Amino acid sequence: MDFNQLIYKRQSVRQYTDKKVEREKIDLCLEAGRMAPSACNSQPWTFVVIDDDTIKEQVASATYNSVVSFNKFSHQAPVIVAVVMESVNLTSKIGTKSTDIDYGFIDLGIAVEHFCLQAADIGLGTCILGWFQAEKIKKILEIPKNRKIGLLITLGYAKEDTIRVKNRKQIDDMSFNNKYCKK
Numbered sequence: 001m002d003f004n005q006l007i008y009k010r011q012s013v014r015q016y017t018d019k020k021v022e023r024e025k026i027d028l029c030l031e032a033g034r035m036a037p038s039a040c041n042s043q044p045w046t047f048v049v050i051d052d053d054t055i056k057e058q059v060a061s062a063t064y065n066s067v068v069s070f071n072k073f074s075h076q077a078p079v080i081v082a083v084v085m086e087s088v089n090l091t092s093k094i095g096t097k098s099t100d101i102d103y104g105f106i107d108l109g110i111a112v113e114h115f116c117l118q119a120a121d122i123g124l125g126t127c128i129l130g131w132f133q134a135e136k137i138k139k140i141l142e143i144p145k146n147r148k149i150g151l152l153i154t155l156g157y158a159k160e161d162t163i164r165v166k167n168r169k170q171i172d173d174m175s176f177n178n179k180y181c182k183k
């Protein structure tokens, strides 16, 4: 698919069919994540693919609580991927210290978007989840205490294939030529 079409096709999918996701398709998405760029090529991510129904239900239940309920839809997704933040390598650490920019989380975000774009290209829907009960999910997935989950991704076949109009800032509100012109 043409890249420009793909970026419009990728959208947050919050309604899924029951259709199982083929393992080869999950592997293609993982490969796209693997190929993502990262500061000092640190690659500080591990993708945990959750396709076992029992474990997936437990993880889905930890994506919301009685106050924050917008992620309840994750129960519908046949697959949830937890993206774990690994330690960055020494050069990236030094870079982060000297610039005060957390390259690790930037890297993880780029890898997640690679994954989601690949998914969209092969007809799968995704939604990136930044809200979840991290400690509960770490216990379920046996993630060590000293690791953080950066993001979750729901993955599956979308119930609807309509491409929504994207609600985005205008180009003039998010880019300038030569000088930063925001007051």
Ligand SMILES: Cc1cc2nc3c(=O)[nH]c(=O)nc-3n(C[C@H](O)[C@H](O)[C@H](O)COP(=O)(O)O)c2cc1C
Pocket: 010, 011, 012, 013, 014, 070, 071, 127, 128, 129, 130, 131, 132, 151, 166
């Ligand atoms: C870091 C991050 C965290 C997000 N967390 C959630 C979330 O917890 N629940 C949710 O439904 N969507 C979440 N989203 C999806 C955004 O709401 C969505 O990308 C945005 O509204 C733009 O819509 P689109 O993805 O359909 O283009 C998250 C997206 C990002 C990048």
